[in-house]
Amino acid sequence: MNVGDTIPEWSVAITPTLIVSTAIATRDFQDVHHDRDLAQGHGSKDIFMNILTSTGLVERFVTDWAGGDTDVRGIAIRLGAPAYPSDTLTFSGTVSAIEDGVAVIEVKGAVSLGDHVVGTVRVSA
């Protein structure tokens, strides 16, 4: 791993199944992540991906590239556009720094409405 390395883009089809199965697997039972009627009642267009899943997919994006033995030290994300069903979530990333055995990877996950998630992942280098 070197500073400037770019992680190949990875696109995930956002299906209701992905949103619901990951919400339940992260033990997040908020209705906006599994019940469209209630989500719309709260003013949302549809159900949407929960934050624990955004974090988990960022983790997967980086470790699928860096290798399964990579130790993840931290994931810091800022949330933007919601990830709704029928959209696509496309991740991109670049290694921005390596210091004291820790690499900092800048990551972005974009949907059609804009950036769903922007942040950094720190991993053992």
Added chain:
Amino acid sequence: MAEAERIKAFGEAAEREARDPVNQPTINNWVEAMGNTNPRWQGGEAPPSMAQVWTMYGLGGRPPADDPLHAMMKVLTDAGYTAVLGTNCEQTYERTLKVGEQVRVTTALDSVVGPKTTGMGVGYFVTSRNTWYVDAPDGQREVVARMLFRVLKFVPRVSTDGDSA
């Protein structure tokens, strides 16, 4: 906001146990849903970002009365800031959790900033800190993960039936 100072003074509060110890079936559900095929998560370790999963309330759980984030959210809800949106989540991991470990979490209110005019409406940014612990064999508690979590608690610009109900 005076209420924020009062609740910040709770410090690191509302310590509670995960419902279950770190376990393989819950890890399996998570890796299947995420499509994470790393063999490491079949060998006795849990994925780092699952740290928060173990202490989620689940369907039946409710925050304890002394939970600082819950208390602050209630103050703002009662003041008319009814809507909530997660804006930042910063997790750090000291190590991976191991199958069989029992995790505990504490919550502290870090800051309340506002009122601010945002694209979503007028609201307060509420930042909390969680710390996850495991009891070490020597009886000391070991920090295994930390999280800074920020939400915008706001007055929706356009009220909907669901929000006003």
